[in-house]
Amino acid sequence: MKRKNIIILLWISLATAIFFFVFFTGDKTFYNFLLSLIISCMYSFLIGAGNGMINDFLNKRLPWSEATTKRAVISIISILIINSILVYFCNYINFVVFQKNATPEEFFAGKYNFINWFMINIALLISAFLHAKGFMEELKKSSRKEVVEQKLIAKSANAQFESLKNQLDPHFLFNSLNVLSSLIDENPAQAQKFTASMSKIYRYVLEQKDKELVTVEDEIEFAKTYCDLLKTRFEDSVDFEFNVKKEEYKKFVVPLSLQLLLENCIKHNFATSSRPLLIKVFSENDILCIENNLQVREQMKESAGIGLANIVQRYSLLTKRNVFIEKSTDYFKVKLPVLSAKPNVVSTAIHQEDKSYEKAHKRVKEIKSFYANLTSYCIIIPCLAIINVITSPHDLWFYFPMLGWGIGIAAHGMSVFGIGKNWEEKKIREILEKENNRYGK
Template identity: 65%
Template sequence: MYRMDFKDVRKQATISLWISFGTGLFFFTFFTDEKSVNNLLISFLVSSIYSFVFVFGNFYTNCYLNSKYSWIDDTRTRIILGIVATIFVNIILVLFCNYLNFIVLQKNSPDHFFTGQMGFVNWVIINIALLVSAIIHAKGFMEEWKKSSRKEVVEQKLIAKSANAQFESLKNQLDPHFLFNSLNVLSALIDENPNQAQRFTASMSKIYRYVLEQKDKELVTVEEEIEFAKTYCNLLKTRFEDSVSFDFNVNETALKSYVVPLSLQLLLENCIKHNFATSSKPLHIKIYSENGFLFIENNLQQREQVKESAGIGLSNIVQRYSLLTKQNVFIEKSDDFFKVKIPMLTKKITAMTTQPTKESISYQRAAKRVDELKGFYSNLISYCLVIPFLLFINLYTSPKHLWFYWPMLGWGFGLSIHALKTFGIGKNWEEKQIQKILDRENSKK
């Protein structure tokens, strides 16, 4: 909420002084017949009364409304109360200043204060005051929205930087993780079968090149990942021979989709790590596609004693997907099998734009709302500027034929429709209908 301080008061006082000086000099130069120091001082005094009363009257009204209702959180209430308060306060201020000017200072009769020339002057000055106040309200609204937009942009940048940093951290785990586990396999092979260890070393160099090439990418095609997984499976077969079997069944359409890089390698490694495999009880691993997901399934032959895991493999995939999309990674375990299914994404886009966050959606809606309100206020300010000018031209050129009513009423009707569309029934009705359609579509699923 808004808080008024001494700087704001001093700023309003400075504005009032400049307005007093400018308007006083203007009226003294063009509307005062006798040019004297006394009349100049009177002109400045009258201008000061109007400027200080109007500026501080509207200033304190705005401060009070801003302290109760936020332009951002209570936009509609703030605008409606602002319009009502502006009309009421400015009418009171105009009548007060005109009474001091015409009745107290100029010593005119109060009997004709609301009629004749004084009544006309009251009406003109009220319109001018409402115009100035509308501009001040529009300026205050725009400043609040700009502050909110800048804050939203900063928050979005912080979210993006945080997510990207987290994503990079997760990807950087892959390089040493793969190397560490591959060296463990190689170490075991050196003792078991030195010839296989040599072939394993040659294959590992090719695979490690792929790891280095792909680990910095956010997404790779399923086809690339499957080809790499097959090469990695051949490497595993080098060590386990007929103790492990692999079955690939991924349809052609799925090959064009995208997954996070090295996800299959991590999941295959997870199968080997947590299950025992022998010739009599081989480990069967299936990789297949179904309903937009890529499945990695194995028969459950869980090791009785497993060294405490570093938690990099499966958790790494889950976390990387959470930064890329709202689609979840699913894990299913029974007495007979262990299954992981990862979503296949249909569009290769960056981590920060794969799925819009609540913050980005709110920002887009706020930006759209600002455009709507800017359009309405531009229309309102134009109306307040043009109609009084047309009225002046009408009364000055042909006071007996009041033609200014036609543009005033026609434009006023259009302005009312614009106001209803921006703040009133039309907008609510449209949003309710959209929500009904969305609810109906969701209920069919």
């Protein structure tokens, strides 16, 4: 047990001992005060430590974030059993061993049933508060972790994207300059055209530097210019076919995705005049497809797959629709989702962070409201019960506010912790997944 928890239990024991000593002890002697303190410590440490151990054990074996409903059910069953055992044990030691107000036979015969029942309810309320507090702490950790993960994903995707754009400069420039140097003497007109195409490519890269999405039309025009350079470089060893529907032109894709995929086709496949590489770019059902016949090039080292992984990651930050990859013995195809609307966000990282923070803030606010209600119940109901027992022990009216308020708290807890809404959330997720799969195929 942590030192902080021990200090809290000691203060609770001292406060409880003083209360019972002042209001319920006839002989105000040091011995009676010491006895009250010992009894209070017994109740506080046994019940408090027992519930704390249960909570810690369940947190390790069955965290709230992994199985909320299952954890709630197991917590309720365990605190009912453990608190009943601990309360009966403490009451037996108190009334039979310390105060000697009853024999063991009288205690188990039912003489102290009301006191046992009352103490069990108090213990259950305190235990429920502790478990709810543990749930809130777990929720806060999960919310912070989700925000951090979204920020890391966004930063990683942006960093890789910048790296890929920078890689375009040395590799592509080196190969293009070699082609240009040979064209200057052989075909000056073609060299001039080649230089103009190169300038268009680098202008496009600079223009799309800070954009999350571009129109299909812009990306296709850029890809055609890029393919012209590749065609000049490889001549009849590479052929390109573009068959994208005009209605798709005003929709959106992530920038430079076609360039990366076209570069992958050239990089991972060999191309000769006798066995040319055919690369097709076409559209089907809100999807932009890039397909090539498979002529795998033998490589000295395995590719890291950074380009394709970056495209998948950037799409995951903007939409729930997936990038699909098909591979057979004859062809390799990548399917890019075409988005009909451009997300109204300034930055993906900020959007994801704000969304996660807003969700976490709303959730914590709901739980804090439940805790305030539960805390008030734990304080007021015992006070009403004590006043009732002192003023009119034969007319136990405190049952009515205890039961009525208790039912209200139970309903509040079910709404906050989503016990009654799981089927709705599952159904919504199923419908969304079906829609995403339908559009993704």
